[in-house]
Structure formats: structure tokens, C-alpha cells
Amino acid sequence: MGKININRVPLQPSIRQPITTKQVTSPKQSFLQHLHEATVKTELKVSKHANQRLAERNIHISDAEWQLVSEKVAEARSKGVNDSLVLMDQAALIVSAKNATVITAMDRTEAKNQLFTNIDGTIVLN
Template sequence: MKQMNSIQRIPYHPPFQPTKQVKQATTASFMEQLQVAVSKQQLKVSKHAIERLQERNITISDEEWQQITDIVSEAHEKGVRQPLVLIEQAALIVNAKNATVITAMDRLEAKAQIFTNIDGTIIL
């Protein structure tokens, strides 16, 4: 009997290599998702800051909180760790890394204060 040696050839398919367009689309999509997630992050207010806001009868609207959140996030991206945020009725010290308001005072009280351990000022 004649023995046949048959070798079955399987075509070689190199691993998937995404094109630059696919890589860019994936990166852009990820960046967009990250921006949406970050923009939804709201500032937390420490117990101490809540007490100060109540004691000093300081009210901050939701729109103002959103504006403060956005600008603190932007400052954090630029390397600011602990900014002083000045708004019309209050001065807030914020830990940008943790997105937490540490303390608050009204603007009149803030005029007579020396602020330490801050590395940026945001005036709204």
C-alpha cells in the first residue's frame, strides 16, 4: 500500500493590528467617557465646612456649586492641590485632589484672614 503524506496547511493570520484610526477612535471614546465621569463628580463638603456654612448663614446655589466644581477640577488638572475659592458671598478652601470643601467663611470675615497652605486662588 502506498502511504500518502498529506500535510494540511492552515493559513496564517497575523494578530489583529488596529489601524491608527481605530486607535484614535478608541482613545477619543475613552477620553470622552472619562471627561463625562469626571464632570459628574460633585464637590463633597466636610463636616467642618458644613458647620461653618450654617454658622455664617452662607447659602450657595446648585448652579454656583457646579461652577465651583468645574473650576476646581480644572485647577486640579493644572496641578493645584488646595485652592482658595472666592465667590461673591464666601471664601472656600478646597482640597482639589479629594474634591472636598475643607472650610468656608463669609467674604467680610475673609478680608481679615491670612490664608496658609493654599497653592492657588480662584476668583469667581
């Protein structure tokens, strides 16, 4: 009797997938990425209520001052602050650091007689 050749045929066609390499990040790189993401400048938003209070109370804050407030709020957020009182020369702002949003605003003379609750940080700017 002769030799019988048996060819094995796969039941399902083989699908070749391209070999991909995942970028492996070291713990140091991962930390630096997270640090960068946490410190990326987030533009401070002003709520409708706060915008109305700024207009009603004739409070004018320059772009440079807004930038400083934004930077300090980001710094406070990185330290775990959720809601902060920001004291400026001309105004007092309640800011949600967590949401990067100004919640309300008042002028400094009005702020002198106020009791501020539900804040866990204060930023004093001069």
C-alpha cells in the same frame, strides 16, 4: 516483522482556551480616554466642618454656584492644583481639589483679614 503503530498520547489533556482578542488602543485613543476620565464631572463634597461653618455663618450657595465651583475646582485639579482658595461674592472656601472636598468656609468680610496658607491655587468667581 510487521509495522508497529505507536500513537503518542499527551501527558496532560490539552485544554482549548477560547481565542480572545484584546482591544488595541492607539496612543490617541488612550490619551482621549484619560482626558475624558480626568474631566468627568466630579461632585464636590462638603466636609462636616465646612457644613457647620456654612450654617454658623449663614452662607447660602445656590446649586448653580456649587456647579460652577465644582467645574472650576476640576479645572484647577487638571492643572495640578491640590488645595485652592475659592473666592465668591458671598463666601471664601478652602477646597481640596485633589479630593474634591470643601474643607472650610467663611463669609467674605471675615476672609478680608485672613492669611491663607497651604494653598497652591486661587479661583475667583463673580
